[in-house]
Amino acid sequence: MKKSPTILDIAREAGVSKSTVSRILNNAENVSPRTRQRVLEVMLKYRYRPNIFARGLGGRRTGVVGVIVTDITNPFYSILVRGIEDVCRVYRYNIFLCNTDGREEEERIHIESLTERRVDGVILASTMLNEDSLAGLLERGVKVVLVARLLEDNSSFNYVVVDNAMGGYLAAKHLLTLGHKRIAYIAGPWFSSPNLDRFAGFQKALGEIGLGVDEKLIVQGDFTMESGYLAGMKLAKSSSPRPTAVFAANDAMAIGAMEAFSELGIDVPHEMSVIGFDDIPLGALRCIQLTTVSQSIYDQGAISGRTLIERILEPEKEGIQQIVLPPKLVVRKTCARVPGVESRNEGSGS
Amino acid sequence: MKKSPTILDIAREAGVSKSTVSRILNNAENVSPRTRQRVLEVMLKYRYRPNIFARGLGGRRTGVVGVIVTDITNPFYSILVRGIEDVCRVYRYNIFLCNTDGREEEERIHIESLTERRVDGVILASTMLNEDSLAGLLERGVKVVLVARLLEDNSSFNYVVVDNAMGGYLAAKHLLTLGHKRIAYIAGPWFSSPNLDRFAGFQKALGEIGLGVDEKLIVQGDFTMESGYLAGMKLAKSSSPRPTAVFAANDAMAIGAMEAFSELGIDVPHEMSVIGFDDIPLGALRCIQLTTVSQSIYDQGAISGRTLIERILEPEKEGIQQIVLPPKLVVRKTCARVPGVESRNEGSGS
């Protein structure tokens, strides 16, 4: 293993001083074209790359950000990360990828490690958020952007989210318009702000026509397809009378539930309407055709990446950026009108 | 923004020298328990974290590896990366994630950037591989592991792959056993070693019973679902007589093709058998039930991660590790016997 050449090696070989080479590395103006040319040739010859650790020692920016997600295997996160990576690449930023599996402890460890590695910023998309860790980051001047989740007190954080309450409202409204009254909710964890907000929107829509949420029709999930499957099973078997529609807090759970219904021979949409949230590509498959509330996942990633890098590159702009994107209803084929109900939004039908 | 405390701040506060603090940081033996205790308290109080750049200057290991994939959005890669991340976490290694979209140029840039950041190793899973970039890595002592792809001359590289030729053979054999004769192949890019090998295995199986591959039944794809869809369309419309079965070089393309067949009203499996390769979770959905050749993606990630870190941590072990995993046929519901053909593997049937 050859030792990497240093700035001194290059300087000697080119017959100049370290300073001159350093100037060229940093694109400084005051170097004669001839010297620059000669030094560049030597650099090329030795495949010289400046030692980033030596550079970083000066306390300048490191050109690295951390991205913390729950599980990259989940298409939601992989698309989000892709959006982030694409903008980072433009700015020549590298990203550290961290999976937490929703465990607060893992998240703490990752944040510590990222701090230690002196990242310029962190994008947080994981389910749990430990406010103490975040405080530590801010204290050290590390820029932070929350994406697709909120904290109780967001006042001091940059964030990018969809209007989850509105999304939940849209979903519920769609089902209500189709005449559904007994609507189940497959929930995500209750410490998750998207779940909370989607549920709030759902509840609001029901409330508007004087309907309450039946607690027996709320089934707990954790945003995974498996949990959706289990929830679907539970809903189909134990609740009587059976709900005519299900609003799942995300697409993965909606699809999981549909797996269960399919297994039990319950026809979607005619015996059971299903609506999800996220609009992951999977839902668009012909054999699924999931009606859902769309949030542009990639865009959220890209926007959060841009927000973060702007904050890093222009720290003098102190303003906090808080972006709320509008969700959109995507009607496909998993929701149908309740049999025997006229096309009215309200009223006692049946 | 507070300036981070340095080792000197801690030393002063604790009334000792830099050296002593450094010893404690590195768990050296010769420090009295009382001093250690006192210094640790000061560290805790100031939330001291050693500056990794200063540490790295000494030319020691950085605790970071790069992972280069084609597209993290592709479930194959996200599962692979997850496997890698999980073992890296155990060793407290961080990973830089890089997407290339299959572009050689992007890959070159990423490798350069990783070199600059002095990663200890790189795991390459991207479609293109630029041998010059690799040479640069090896030259600098950066450990390299190829995963799920090979080079023409692999002699000097660590790698982890499945036996793709065997997988292709298995797939073809399965279709032949069901009586298929006209079997189409939806190909990946031909510079991709998995595609090449899978095709070779496919060809071999056909050859064994005296069948050749009909060039008109080879349709070009690029491993994406969209390309599979297009290939399926082309196959269904233009080839006459239509093939009775399709072997797609990966699951994504197989599912894409099934989308096309579904759109055209071609029944899978009764009018068209489909077999894929990879065994991504999506294929196990009830509405897909794709018969496929399984390679344990997660394990390949985990094994390549372990291989890499072992190479990094024990550089004295010079041996090169080359691991070939066996593929496994997973029979689900997208392949059926050719109508009107008896249960014979060979012969002129019909």
Added chain:
DNA sequence: CCTTATAATGGTAGCGGTACCACTAATGGA
């Protein structure tokens, strides 16, 4: 021709650690 401004370069002190050597005080053996 000398002075002064300017462009191009060299020299060197950090940045925050680690490694290694030097020193001190206490301990033990002769």
Added chain:
DNA sequence: TCCATTAGTGGTACCGCTACCATTATAAGG
């Protein structure tokens, strides 16, 4: 009692780079 040993420290020279100041060469102005 004295010297050798050793555990526990402190001191300092790097690591490779940047920032800043000093120096030299060159050109312009009087």
